[in-house]
Amino acid sequence: GQSLEQPSEVTAVEGAIVQINCTYQTSGFYGLSWYQQHDGGAPTFLSYNALDGLEETGRFSSFLSRSDSYGYLLLQELQMKDSASYFCAGGDDYKLSFGAGTTVTVRA
């Protein structure tokens, strides 16, 4: 199985940059995924890193370093609608384990 650790909460102002770190311990690891979940909503997929390095998708970027068992999600130009919980997830071909989630609160 996997064990993934991430901070429980982060607060930032609109327009700021937030980095959510995720460290993991693995027994079989294919890659690191990130999901966003708004209050009362379903988790939705944001990004996936199979290889080391940075993946950029609009205002959001994700990074993976396998040698350090570490990744992060970078949220840029924060907007109020980015207030949500963010989960890192890692696993083998079928089983995903999720971190406990980071609640991001964006203030005006």
Added chain:
Amino acid sequence: DVKVTQSSRYLVKRTGEKVFLECVQDMDHENMFWYRQDPGLGLRLIYFSYDVKMKEKGDIPEGYSVSREKKERFSLILESASTNQTSMYLCASRGPHGYEQYFGPGTRLTVT
């Protein structure tokens, strides 16, 4: 767009009742998953299925069973509900070559 639906958004059951949670996906995905989500614990995998009639235990299968008779439908069964099974239950599906899981809206189950 992939659509994953769950039979109920809210459910209240009594201790000892048998509970069925249904999940249907419309994208012909082979892989389907059941998670429970609790505050501070994230999502924890209960069971998954990689094909019809195939199932595998996840990290917390105790007290649960599953059924997958048709490719599009994956059911979670609580044989005898207990109060510690009060939780949000999320179903997800994934294609054979993909890494993205698509989640349903969730069922908030309360066992009293």
